[in-house]
Amino acid sequence: MSPWRLLLTRPADECQAQLPELAAAGIVARALPMLALKPMAETPVQRSLLLDLDRYSLVIVVSKTAARLMIERVDQYWPQPPARQLWACVGPGTAELLADYGLNVAYPAAGRDSEALWALPEVQAALAVPSARVLLVRGEGGRDWLSEQVQGRGIALDVLELYRREAPHYLPGEIAAELEQAAINGIVLSSAQALEHLLRSTGIDWPEVCERVLLVPSERVAEQAREHGARRVHVLKGLRSDELLASLPAAPEAISFT
DSSP, X not given: OOXXXXXXXSOHHHHHHHHHHHHHTTOEEXXXXXXXXXXXXXXXXHHHHHHTGGGOSEEEEOSXXXXXXXXXXXXXXXXXXXXXXEEEXXXXXXHHHHHHTTOOEEOOSSOOSHXXXXXXHHHHHHHSSTTOEEEEEEETTOOHHHHHHHHHTTOEEEEEEEEEEEOOOOOTTHHHHHHHHTTOOEEEOOSHHHHHHHHHHHGGGHHHHTTSEEEESSHHHHHHHHHTTOOOEEEOSOSSHXXXXXXXXXXXXXXXXX
């Protein structure tokens, strides 16, 4: 049996899929989602972007939720998706969804963040074509860093926001009580927004909550966690169960205080 006892904070459906995978590896885990993803109604502007999909040399899809919703929209308007464009994403789960739909996909083999995606040679090549244009498919208000990079290169950018992130409601003290009752020693956070929602939801209990190891997807989120007082932070290789298991230290005690 693993010494790790984890709290999962991804959207509910993703937590429920991951719980049995971690259990099979001997890890006790509980789920308290810090994000709820709600599809947004399509606007006339969004419909116009979708109808002009073939004018983009690069489509960046930031998450599996964005990929699923985008595929539904493309399927609605395009009998066959445009062939001569690159679709880029951060993780293999998102890439698998896009590739299974028949799209030309690139994602970083190492690194699960925007910086690794941006550094891909395929992405840089798609940005270098004449009259390059980028479509960024995301949730409401997400991934500003990517927008800044595209615009900083003077490349035309359109943003297609397909869903809204909401913070589930928890009663005061509820999260801290669950962590204590389940003897949780590690909290898996999927994004900076999940960290923000955990911080807000725990309120005055945050100093106690953040004594546990925070397991985060990138150095950027790790730095934000440290700025909020977390002293034991570990960057994962990825959020899929196999990636999480491969990057977990043998025990929480192996992660030193900073």
